[in-house]
Amino acid sequence: MAVLHLKGKEVDESIFGLISIRFKIDKAEKHFIVDLSMSVCMESQEECQFHHNFYDNRLIPIPICNSDMDFSLKDFSMKNWLKDVGHLSDESLPLSVVALLLSQLKLDRFLQDPPCKFSDSLYTSQISGWSSDCSASLTLPTLPENIVCHIPDYCTGIDCCVNIDMLRTTIHVKFLLDTCTYRLTIGIERFERVIILLDYDWGQTKHIYLGGALRIDYNIDDIKSENKFILNVQLSVCFEQTECIFKTNILKDVYIPKPLCSWNPGSLIEGYNLTDWMNDFNFVFDGDSLKDYMIDVLFRELGIAAYLQDVQCNRADAPFSGSLNGLISDCATQLDVGLIPDFMTCYISDSCKSFNCCVDVDFAKWSFNIYAYIDECTHTLSIGIEKFHLTVSLLEYIWGTEEEFSLFGVIRIRGSIVNLETERQYIVNLKISICMKSATCDEEVDLLTDARLPKSGCSGNDNFSDFSLQSYLESQGHTLQDISEQLPRKLADKLLEKLGVLAFLGENGCKNMPQYADNAISECEKFHFTTAIPDLMTCKIHSYCTAIDCCIDIPLIGRSVNVTVDLNACGYSLLITVGKFKSKTSLLNYNFGEWNTLSVVDVFRIEYNIEDLKSSKEFILSVKISVCFDSTTCVLESTVLEQAVLPQQKCEFVGNFQIPGK
Structure with missing residues (x-):
């Protein structure tokens, strides 16, 4: 505990005035930075007989702490311990x-x-x-009488006070989730652990134990498509190896909305300038670069240390090796790429929509990996x-809007996307x-x-190539008895998120659509349904x-979906x-009379065939709709229109712009 209190301060300890030990301990993300010296002085007014610097800004790796700390007494049992101290009641x-x-x-400490x-x-x-x-509407469990909790205004945290009668005291616990920086702070009394969730395996149960007795078990699911977390937090107080005097689920499958986060959190050092910062710390360059301990301190102060890759990218390795003018491209389309400086190499994948760059910052002895993918x-x-990344839905993006994403202002990505639907292209x-x-940026590259x-389209069956619905549900602890059963909400949302389709589905769907006789109605006077529409x-x-407009009820996921x-x-x-x-x-340029398929990540498949009867001004339209959750498990496969003859509406060309106000 001394390290926590003395961090960064120089301490001089004397033994009988003869031996002087001077030390300073600072802490970076993965290292302690230690100064340690000792002097032996036999006369107070004369030069010391012995002096030695053991450590001079020595980097010592911080050991990985065990979050599963067991009882300090081996095989501890409260019942046996009470007998040993002569007390029979607990x-x-x-x-x-x-x-x-x-x-x-x-x-006690x-x-x-x-x-x-x-x-x-x-x-x-x-x-x-x-x-x-918290202003959001949360569904929270009723807590036992011996616990009270508070939810802060940002909604993604709890702060609790727990009364433990047997110990005649209360225990303070907290579980605070910063969704913008992906930091989780868990505290039990004065014990605190900060966890970076970028390496967390979402949905896995983890725990923090203090002395074996005070335990927090937690489980977090990240539902990116709905911008929510699902939180489970359990608190236990245990004084036996297998029994607990107190155990409660503080949060059980609670959906917590993520607060809006800035794509660009900005620099943690106001008006940052490297020269001024080095002067403040009395640092000087070692040749053309900083010393290792200086780099650790710099990364800590800039706030980026926790987000660096375990192994930095290397421009001499794949996919960056063999570049020409800093570029490697597997894209078949010739793209107009800007001038790439000699400290940077970029790779463009064969999809033409994936960019991966490695940027050398020599004075900091680090190469930063920067990437973007549509x-x-x-x-x-x-x-x-x-490691600092963001996935956003383009369904909510305003096309053409310039946005900036940054790693605390140190590395910045600025850009915009325009969707050319007809041309099947993105302008980027x-x-x-x-x-x-410096905060004003020393290098800028217009990539x-x-x-x-080009848009390459979405080929079918790729999403289901190695996916099994039954296997996935069993991995989540659920056995599917019948495809018509409804999954629990959390499990259904995780399934849809896993398949990549949740972002397209609203919570209410089209449940308000009226019911019709035979499940179908035609408002077109010249058309009547001849195909049977399933229930x-x-x-x-x-x-x-x-136009045909269908509402599909899918009991398995507890949602309805509108298809037009x-x-x-x-x-x-x-x-x-x-x-x-x-x-x-x-x-x-459509090939009339041929079958085409639109696949939405393989779950929804719309097959259609169109014929254009120009002489009679009619379309002949056939439409099949299927909803599947793997390559063999479909909840719906139906023909909704078969060779339907649909009269084309009359067109009035008045010469006005299609864009209002233009």
Whole structure:
């Protein structure tokens, strides 16, 4: 504990005035930085007879602490221990026995003074054990009478006070999740652990034990598509190897909304300038670079140390080796890439929408990995610098808007995307800034300027190539008895997230769509349904005749999904929507009479065949819809239109712009 209190301070300890030990301990992300010297001085007014510097800014790796600390007494049992100290009852221990117990278990050093109280202002307005400053509507469990908890205004944390009658005291615990920096802070009394969740395996149960007796078990699921976390937190107090005097689920499958985070959190050092910063620490360059301990301190102060890769990228290794003018490209389309400086190499994948760059910052002896990827099938943009990354839905993005993403202002990515639906292209601008020497940035690289990236389309069956619904559900502890059963909400959401389709589905779907006789209705006077619509569906032909709108109820996931196929005779285009997913295709180069398939990550498949009868101004439309959760498990496979003859609406060309106000 001394390290925690003396961090960064020089301490001089003397033994009888003869031996002087001087030390200073500072802490970076993965190392202690240690100065240690000793002097032996036989005369107080004369020069010391012996002096030696053992460590001079020595980097000592911080050991990985065991988060599963067992009892300090081997094979500890409260019942046996009480017998040993001559106390037979464990209902309410005398204070002297409690003090001895906590001392022998080495828990006393962690206890707060004073302890938390139910009357503390944080907990006074509690209802069912909860007080909250969170504005979101949360479904919380009723807590036992011996625990009160507070939820802060940012919603992703809890702060609790637990009364332990047997110990005649309270225990303060906290579980605070910073969703913007992916830092989890867990505290039990004065003991605190900060965990970077970028390496956390989402959905796995982890725990923090203090002295074997005080335990927090937690489980976090990241539902990116809905911008939520699902939290499970269990608190236990145990004084036997297999029994606990107290155990409760503080949070059980609670959906917590993520607060809005800035893509660009900015520098932690206001007005950062490397020269001024080095002067503040009395640092000087060692040749052209900083010394290792200086780099550790710099990365710590900039806030980036926890987000660096375990192994830095290397421009001499794949996929960067063999570059020409700093570029390796497997893209078949010739892209107009800007001038790449000699400290940087970039790779463009064969999809033409994935960029991976390695940037050398020589004075800091580090190479930063920067990457961006547009997934047109899931409509997402993934962007990252080292371990710090973000995946955003392009369904919510305002096309053409310039955004900036940064690693605490040190490395910055700025860019914009325009979606050319008809041309099946993206127009992308991408700029990378290196700001290691100052907040105003010392290097800027225009990697892409109005570059046209081709859309390659989404091929079917790729998503299901190695996926089994039954195996996945069993891995989550659930056995599927029948495809018509409804999964628990959490499991259904995790399944949809795993398949990459959750982002396209709203929570309410189309459940408000009216029910019709025979599950279908036609508002088009010249068309009547001849195909049988299954009970899972309700379909409607619109009054202008060339669009079918279906609502599909999917019991397995507890959701309904709207699917439309809309032929625009005037704009000569086809629009297909599945929930929030939209695909618009021009019919100018369409091969009429052939079957085509639109796949939404293989779960939803829309097969369609169109014929254009120009002489009679009619379309002949056939549509099949299937909903599957692996290559062999489908909840729906239905033909909704078969050789349906649909009259084309009359078109009035008045010469106005299609864009209002233009």
